[in-house]
Amino acid sequence: MGTPLASRVFVSAAFLALAGCSGSKPAGTASAVPAIALPANGWSEEKQARHALDRLGYGPRPGESSDVARLGVGAWIRRQMDPLRVEDTAAEARLRSLPTLGMSVPELLRAFPRPQDVAKANGIEKDGPDAREKLKELIPAGRRPAVIEQELAAAKLVRAVESRRQLQEVLVDFWFNHFNVAADKGEDRWMVGAYERDAIRPFVFGRFHDLLRATASHPAMLFYLDNWTSSWEGPGGAAGKRRRAGINENYARELLELHTLGVDGGYTQADVREVARCFTGWSIVPPRAARAAEKGAGAMASGGGMGLGAKKAGTPPASEPGTFVFRPRAHDPGEKTVLGVVIPAGGGRRDAELVLDLLARHPSTARFVAAKLCRRFVADDPPPALVSRVAEVFTHTDGDLRAVYAAIFSAGEFWSDAAFHVKTKTPLELAASSIRALGGRVDAAAAAPLVRQIALMGQPLYKCQPPTGWGDTAESWVGAGTLMNRLTFGAALAGGKIPGVAADPSRMAKDASDPVRVATLLLGGPDFQKK
Amino acid sequence: MTAETLMNAQHDRRFFLKSSGLALAGFGFAPGFLRRALADTASGRRKILVTIFQRGAVDGLAMVSPVAEAAYSAARPSIAIPPPGSGKGAAFDLDGHFALHPALVALRPLWNEGSLAIVHAVGSPDPTRSHFDAQDSLDAGTPGVKSTPDGWQNRLLQARPEPAASAFRAVALQPNLPRSLAGRAAALSMGAVSDFGVRAGRSGEALAACFSRDYAAAADGGLRTTGREAFDALRVLQEANPGRFTEEHGAAYPSAPIGQRLKQIAQLIKADIGLEIAATDCTGWDTHAGQGSSTGPLAARLGELGDALGAFAGDLCERMADVCVVTMTEFGRTVKENGTRGTDHGHGSVMLVLGGGVRGRRVVTRWKGLREADLFEGRDLAVTTDHREVLGEVLTSHLGLKDLKAVFPGFASSGSQAVKLF
Numbered sequence: 001m002g003t004p005l006a007s008r009v010f011v012s013a014a015f016l017a018l019a020g021c022s023g024s025k026p027a028g029t030a031s032a033v034p035a036i037a038l039p040a041n042g043w044s045e046e047k048q049a050r051h052a053l054d055r056l057g058y059g060p061r062p063g064e065s066s067d068v069a070r071l072g073v074g075a076w077i078r079r080q081m082d083p084l085r086v087e088d089t090a091a092e093a094r095l096r097s098l099p100t101l102g103m104s105v106p107e108l109l110r111a112f113p114r115p116q117d118v119a120k121a122n123g124i125e126k127d128g129p130d131a132r133e134k135l136k137e138l139i140p141a142g143r144r145p146a147v148i149e150q151e152l153a154a155a156k157l158v159r160a161v162e163s164r165r166q167l168q169e170v171l172v173d174f175w176f177n178h179f180n181v182a183a184d185k186g187e188d189r190w191m192v193g194a195y196e197r198d199a200i201r202p203f204v205f206g207r208f209h210d211l212l213r214a215t216a217s218h219p220a221m222l223f224y225l226d227n228w229t230s231s232w233e234g235p236g237g238a239a240g241k242r243r244r245a246g247i248n249e250n251y252a253r254e255l256l257e258l259h260t261l262g263v264d265g266g267y268t269q270a271d272v273r274e275v276a277r278c279f280t281g282w283s284i285v286p287p288r289a290a291r292a293a294e295k296g297a298g299a300m301a302s303g304g305g306m307g308l309g310a311k312k313a314g315t316p317p318a319s320e321p322g323t324f325v326f327r328p329r330a331h332d333p334g335e336k337t338v339l340g341v342v343i344p345a346g347g348g349r350r351d352a353e354l355v356l357d358l359l360a361r362h363p364s365t366a367r368f369v370a371a372k373l374c375r376r377f378v379a380d381d382p383p384p385a386l387v388s389r390v391a392e393v394f395t396h397t398d399g400d401l402r403a404v405y406a407a408i409f410s411a412g413e414f415w416s417d418a419a420f421h422v423k424t425k426t427p428l429e430l431a432a433s434s435i436r437a438l439g440g441r442v443d444a445a446a447a448a449p450l451v452r453q454i455a456l457m458g459q460p461l462y463k464c465q466p467p468t469g470w471g472d473t474a475e476s477w478v479g480a481g482t483l484m485n486r487l488t489f490g491a492a493l494a495g496g497k498i499p500g501v502a503a504d505p506s507r508m509a510k511d512a513s514d515p516v517r518v519a520t521l522l523l524g525g526p527d528f529q530k531k
Numbered sequence: 532m533t534a535e536t537l538m539n540a541q542h543d544r545r546f547f548l549k550s551s552g553l554a555l556a557g558f559g560f561a562p563g564f565l566r567r568a569l570a571d572t573a574s575g576r577r578k579i580l581v582t583i584f585q586r587g588a589v590d591g592l593a594m595v596s597p598v599a600e601a602a603y604s605a606a607r608p609s610i611a612i613p614p615p616g617s618g619k620g621a622a623f624d625l626d627g628h629f630a631l632h633p634a635l636v637a638l639r640p641l642w643n644e645g646s647l648a649i650v651h652a653v654g655s656p657d658p659t660r661s662h663f664d665a666q667d668s669l670d671a672g673t674p675g676v677k678s679t680p681d682g683w684q685n686r687l688l689q690a691r692p693e694p695a696a697s698a699f700r701a702v703a704l705q706p707n708l709p710r711s712l713a714g715r716a717a718a719l720s721m722g723a724v725s726d727f728g729v730r731a732g733r734s735g736e737a738l739a740a741c742f743s744r745d746y747a748a749a750a751d752g753g754l755r756t757t758g759r760e761a762f763d764a765l766r767v768l769q770e771a772n773p774g775r776f777t778e779e780h781g782a783a784y785p786s787a788p789i790g791q792r793l794k795q796i797a798q799l800i801k802a803d804i805g806l807e808i809a810a811t812d813c814t815g816w817d818t819h820a821g822q823g824s825s826t827g828p829l830a831a832r833l834g835e836l837g838d839a840l841g842a843f844a845g846d847l848c849e850r851m852a853d854v855c856v857v858t859m860t861e862f863g864r865t866v867k868e869n870g871t872r873g874t875d876h877g878h879g880s881v882m883l884v885l886g887g888g889v890r891g892r893r894v895v896t897r898w899k900g901l902r903e904a905d906l907f908e909g910r911d912l913a914v915t916t917d918h919r920e921v922l923g924e925v926l927t928s929h930l931g932l933k934d935l936k937a938v939f940p941g942f943a944s945s946g947s948q949a950v951k952l953f
Contacts, residue, residue: 248869456722479720480727482706527750
């Protein structure tokens, strides 16, 4: 198996070098970009390139394996870890046709009003067929909230298929899934895009700690796991004023179980309770449109451009709907003890920040995150020795994710026959890699049919309801029904029958008399389901 | 022989036995004799188990409320279900102590006729309040042992090997196989029976034949097995066409996923293609905030489930003597409502057992009550009956399983008459 010794020497050298330059740098640029040393394993350059493109990206486009092999696989990986230096203007240009991607949550709430807010502002009181008809007239199709999730899913597919920053897109998908929120939980529809853009994307090459902090304070997470309404139970707190106020444990538990320590990471029910107490008061301004913006949504749409109209003058940003707010009166002021560490009374907002510090640096977190990354990049059941080494790098670099990735991509285990082509593609990965293999493109403005196909294969994008996120092993993805839907997808793609997707079957079936049939059999075949 | 090669050898043997008959059939024209043969060995009034997993942890105290206890309404100032006789939205009295959620109105006739039993304060001996862990534990059927490779429903199939079993012996009506059905015995999963197949117009059948060969030769063992099971199933479906069975006796399934899934399970049962175990998930129970009382989000989910069960029992009518439906959930929820008019993760909850000759019209429970001293860790309904006790009863009494230890290793039934269901 590979040459683990060589990579271990490299890794320790890497984090010694990194240790000096951490700390003061802004999030997202935590460290220099480490070099990647590929162990000699007897693979051809082309095979190494294929492996890298399959695991660090969404599979090769025609001819791409040879291109990467020519550049040098180690150099390509290093470049992928420094995405700002990868020219990506074509994908960026295509994303410009999706205006919601750049809008803030308050802007989205104004541009795509909640139907119930429009109803209220226009005196529609009862729900029913008549009311819905009236609302349809008041809110034209282009201003319905469904537009937001359509554009979000379209952007994901355009990026997966066309971005040259492939590793960045894979990591955004990975970390979003790690800190999962679901667009179909109530008002999260207005917040999930901003969450990915502001709390996940900027930090995937930064520090775990920054990712954790960004997700913990983001309105999408506070809403999804109910922390925004969790408040102090004691006398004099919010409970004194508002009947029924009190603690909600949902976020606290998932923070420990799914985001940091892992279920066997050594916490108790008492810890869950104490963490929840620390997070009381971490809240959001309720995500509903400001009164002035609701009336005559239709008129607004035909008048001004999308989104930025009717901003309430003089409203401080902190009180805009759908933004973070710390509510001191809802916060439990007492002393707490989390994982044996006493958090003194009177800490206010800082209590939860201390909890996040504690969790980000906890050895269980290092192990849990290392195992999850190794499962994503190496094998469903990753070698324990590799997980331990990666966890060590996590700990020694204080959660510098670039150093952690480098440790995995330099590992003998990653470049071993036991890891080659053994992972099963998720439906998203199958769709993106199929379109890439056919040299194809996704029309950003018409991606809905492709989104539906991916949902039929078992993965409705941005709509994984449980906080666990999607599974990352073969058995999470291939049942008899979803297998048939994979075959159906391949046939539709090769046959040019998915509106909004352009793909050329002859790219996969050179000189074949029936390229559609050949490409269909290749895309649906067992080999192409693996990466 | 490693575990993996052993598994492959077993798969291969199964495939050989099945393909010896099916190879003749090809696609689209499985001969009638084959179907009759399958029906004879595999059906003939075979007993059927349908399991519904309420993933997300349903609030058992809202589903079936101990309305007679003062502690119940005291713990839940805004979400308690109003007691029977209190007017609109009141619960339906079951036995003076417990009452059924008003949204489960479709279950009342089943209760009254004695074909529905309710088990309360049921759950796992594992105290975890993690959804994932608790679901995994219940699916594996070995609480406390995380390394169990297969699920309890798969071990049930293994415990009663059927070399010539129908491809439809075990089916999950959902996109992917639940952990409970995972293992070396064959099991199918499909989101929608009517869409099952390679949908590519006129070339669909020819493509399916090619893919069938490709997957039989797949290097990946998991894909090889799934492919084989999928294409076997396709042959059976093309012959049996279960979609032709429409609802009977005025049954009306709700449009919610659980309604459509139970409707398809009923079609598979009527098609007589050897179904023995059907499993499906039912989600939306993680009610941390604003769960409501007689109405509200939880009531809406319960209404869908109740209506679906009512339609299923009505549709199958006298066949329900052969069909037992069991609901389960990973844990219950806190006795007290939380700060956001919802409930957090708790411990004991409720299971429903419907049809299959169950001695119904009873709330079967070893009830401790809701006083704080009687609660698990001072906050949750204590578990007094193990999930496996209920499932074990169903397996032995309804399905006639001889050796429960093969399905639930390390579990010994309490043998208590207090929880006898049949």
